[in-house]
Amino acid sequence: MLRYTLRRLLGAIPTLFLVIVLAFLLVHAAPGGPFDAERALPAEIEANIAAAYHLDEPLPMQFLRYLTGVMQGDFGPSYSYRDYTVSELIGRSFPVSVQLGILAMLLAAVSGISLGIVAALNRHSALDKIVMGFAMTGISIPVFVIAPVLVLFLAVKLQWLPASWTGSEGALRLVLPVLSLALPQIAYIARLTRASLIEVLSSDFIRTARAQGLGTAAIVRYHALKPAMLPVLSYMGPAVAAVLTGSVVVEEIFGIPGLGQLFVRGSLNRDYTLVLGVVIFYATLIVLLNLIVDLLYGAIDPRIRRR
């Protein structure tokens, strides 16, 4: 297990290097520079700014400088937040995204799996139809519609909850963003769980268990749920990564200082170092989360562990 983990981690290094090279080339290939604006700058000033950020050096030099920095954990200064370094910005916004992401995924996993089980066990009943109807709605309504509607009712009309991150300082400010993030995930996980559980419940070993006289509750709990969780788990890996690195839409609507809006601001402003920093961070996170999912797979399904 340890050797496997180590091998996977070492194997990730070339991947990450490739990500850095590609991302570096892509951001520099995008037209426009980090300091272009309608208020175009006189040539001397442009030169001074380029020199201050080493943008006047040849690209390979810039890349080497950047790579050396990254290896020492220094992602460089941000161009669009001139008072902060990229590492600081990621360090500030990641905990915010993590906090929201974990809460949203917990909510999504617990309620999605429960709803999925209920629907699967009551297949074709009215309850199943209600749950799946809700899931269908949750998947099809985009978050940029759900979030403002939630704000409109719960924050503007009823004034129960703050409409934004900075509208309050207590934990209440988490409620609407977490709900907005979780709703589509709940829907998706519920559907996955239902489909997968139905499939498992119709397999031979369940029939055997049933023939041996086990009740439905026991069958689901001891035999069916575990194999049924495999597709859900493999969905959760990337989903957690996506949620942890910040949802751009939710962050913009609620004014949350998370990774997502950092990334968008970075890309729109051609803030090379900020975009690269977030991309590298994101790539590392995905590699780690995939590894964790694979390890969890092994924990759930011994057949995979043995291989």
Place this chain on the structure above:
Amino acid sequence: MKKIRLLPVILVTLVATAVMLNACSNGSEDREASPTGIPVLNRALSTEPESLDPQKGRSVQAADVLRDIGEGLVTYDAAGNLVPGTAESWEIATDGLSYTFRIRADARWSNGDPVTAADFVFGLQRLVDPATAAFYAAEIGTVVNAEAIVAGKMDPAELGVTATDERTLVISLVRPTPYLLSLLTHPSTFPVHRGSVDQHGAQFARAGNHVSNGAYVLADWEPGAIIELHRNVHYWNDARTSIDIVRHHVVTQELAEFNRYRAGELHVTSTVPPENFEQIRADYADQLHVAPTLGVYYYGFNMTRPPFADNPELRQALSMAIDREVLVEAITGRGEAPAYSWVPPGIHNYDPVQLPYAGLSRQEREAIAQSLYRKAGYGKNNPLRFELRYNTSDTQQRIALAVQAMWRKVLGAEATTVNVEFQVLLDQMRNREVTEVFRSSWFGDYNDANTFLAIMQTDSAANMPGYSNPEFDALMQSAGEQLDLDRRRLYLEEAERVLLADHAVIPLYFYVSKHLVKPEVEGWQDNILNYHYSQHLSLGAAGQDGRP
């Protein structure tokens, strides 16, 4: 078979979340919970300031915050009139080449240190020092040696700004600069507390390190979310400050901003969402503030390539075919004024020149446009085909489609609309290789026609069309040499007349500022600069607990 071991995983995650929640709320603990009774003003910024270092800031939003925490020699009152700031008085030499400022004896930094003439010298030297890489370094180009210092050919200490004693500052110029006083209200000319720069280096503009000389001091800055300012008790005019805490919330989404305003989380919005404008005008008539501002929305021609280079008649035809009234009424619809001049109306000591055809009726304009179009060699069987480029955005697109339709209907010209990302458009405008007609805009830096006209000079970096007319350049040059303000004004007006007659740009409309302001906010005055210093505002009884 063993039980599912998800439970421990969930427990561990829960504990981790609890720890994190705790850690995160600790992070904002330095943002003082406001006890009821302390006036807190919540206002919105449409984008995050890139820096709160006065010399490194660039955006309108950075300047908005910087004007709250710092103060120049000169400043503005709530109505937008120039008034003494940290300087209590000044004298201008008869040749207009030297300004002597007297700093207030009671001017203090937020740490209690006196603000001296040397602090201003330090700030201005810092502005032109290439090592600072300041965006606005060229703004004070008429100060002695400024240009050479920016170009790296001279030491910043050679700048023509000297402190003759603690409280006397002399600024020497290479040519008269009638708008110098308005330049000195700009945050890039603010003084800098040398001690804190020496101590904190690049991090001096952060909360806790920032020492400032304005009505407020930076208390907390959570990038992407909020900038909190507290009253600077050492400020010379602190007795007049009414609000103790100002929170600038970063709100990038217009609809989200409106909802926050309705939820009572904001006293002042930075704009009003276009989709809801009519409803807002009806429902919030007493809270909606729409005022003219110093900004022009225009279409520019690429003056360096065919078909528009050397073809003023064709350019004029396209300009005349556009019905600006339809654009501002049916599309932008938020009180914008149709533009028939380059310089917006209402600018200080100036009377914008109108486009020659401004007085004609719609039918007359269209008839002339059609004949000019034919004269340029185009017609039904040989329509003009070109590309109209704009940056991806809903409003830009609707305007582009409307103008495209007008050109087709009036002239039969076939414009293809091309939308590209903003940074791409900037790149293309500057390179002038693929652009034919493009959309852009210009916002004045100070209340003087020069800020609009100067960018159309041949060597200006912001001259997107690549316009170059020696007559225009000569008039601008002469205007710059005038000491008499009325004579200067005549030169500037003549320059605008030349510019408009060349039709290098099609001014479409003038921007307006749009704010929602809660009724309990007192002291708000609409002004053309759209500057609203928090120190001029106060909260009526309803707003005293921070929640309007």
